[in-house]
Amino acid sequence: MIDWAKVLGDAVKAAETIIGARWPSVAKTATTQITALVENAKFIEANRASMTDMEYKATKINQQRALEGVLKGFAAISIVVAEQVAASVWGVVEAALKTLPELAPFI
Amino acid sequence: LLEDKTPYLNRGISLLSVLALSLGLVSCAPTFDDQSDKEISNLQHLVDAKIVSLIAVDRRLTSIRSQASQAARTEAVKLKQEASYSANMGFYDDVDADLTSAQMRVDSSSDASKSNADSSFEALKEILVSAPAAGAEPTSMQAVHEAQDRLGQAFLISTRREVNTLFATLMRYEMTIRAGQSPAK
Numbered sequence: 618m619i620d621w622a623k624v625l626g627d628a629v630k631a632a633e634t635i636i637g638a639r640w641p642s643v644a645k646t647a648t649t650q651i652t653a654l655v656e657n658a659k660f661i662e663a664n665r666a667s668m669t670d671m672e673y674k675a676t677k678i679n680q681q682r683a684l685e686g687v688l689k690g691f692a693a694i695s696i697v698v699a700e701q702v703a704a705s706v707w708g709v710v711e712a713a714l715k716t717l718p719e720l721a722p723f724i
Numbered sequence: 725l726l727e728d729k730t731p732y733l734n735r736g737i738s739l740l741s742v743l744a745l746s747l748g749l750v751s752c753a754p755t756f757d758d759q760s761d762k763e764i765s766n767l768q769h770l771v772d773a774k775i776v777s778l779i780a781v782d783r784r785l786t787s788i789r790s791q792a793s794q795a796a797r798t799e800a801v802k803l804k805q806e807a808s809y810s811a812n813m814g815f816y817d818d819v820d821a822d823l824t825s826a827q828m829r830v831d832s833s834s835d836a837s838k839s840n841a842d843s844s845f846e847a848l849k850e851i852l853v854s855a856p857a858a859g860a861e862p863t864s865m866q867a868v869h870e871a872q873d874r875l876g877q878a879f880l881i882s883t884r885r886e887v888n889t890l891f892a893t894l895m896r897y898e899m900t901i902r903a904g905q906s907p908a909k
Binding site: 654656660667668669672675676679680682683685690691700 | 837838840841843844846848850851861862863864868871872875876877878879881883885886887889890892893894896897900901904
């Protein structure tokens with residue numbers, strides 16, 4: 618029997634590994650999508666008998682594709698968040714420069 | 725005179741280095757594109773509505789399967805036609821074209837997140853419309869539909885969940901760019 622709680626835990630750990638240090642910024646929303654896909658994996662196994670062999674094999678492969686696409690999608694989101702943090706750093710630097718008139722000859 | 729200005733010069737160079745680094749990172753940040761946001765939402769609606777409609781047809785076919793009346797047989801013929809691959813080819817063509825269009829719009833912002841966002845689009849193409857490689861079994865919804873001419877409810881429900889998690893991820897990507905801040909928690 619499949620231990621679905623372990624499957625979910627392993628999937629979330631895999632996501633943390635892929636996304637790395639930026640994981641906390643997307644953890645909650647990414648976990649929601651990963652949980653939905655693990656629930657779907659349960660659905661596929663529970664309804665295997667009502668699918669043709671071709672449908673069962675196809676949807677199992679597609680489940681993996683969806684998980685990979687979701688993980689990489691959240692990696693993309695975490696990069697955007699990092700870039701936006703960089704954008705706000707730029708704003709802080711710009712504001713600081715304006716308060717240092719002695720640096721005017723150099724910028 | 726130069727000696728007097730050396731500390732300022734060093735501070736200036738340091739700050740300019742920080743500026744250059746910040747500008748480099750900021751220039752990578754993608755800008756929000758309203759059109760790609762709409763294209764992704766419209767495509768999600770198109771795909772979801774079609775899958776829901778095919779599920780409803782299959783449920784109805786299942787429920788009238790055991791009925792022997794002429795009316796039931798006539799309805800079954802009509803429903804089988806509605807569920808057939810030939811009746812839905814236009815849908816797959818639209819999905820293929822719209823996915824490519826939305827992906828191209830997102831790709832037009834050349835930033836570090838592009839290749840990862842591309843993976844979500846590629847997964848959607850593989851699940852929905854990709855043709856099987858030579859000798860390989862069909863796996864996309866279109867390829868399975870073409871091979872079987874009809875799709876069962878369980879396969880459709882599972883496919884709906886798979887594509888909607890991907891669309892939700894792409895929508896979150898767009899929302900993050902639009903918000904200019906961390907994703908909502």
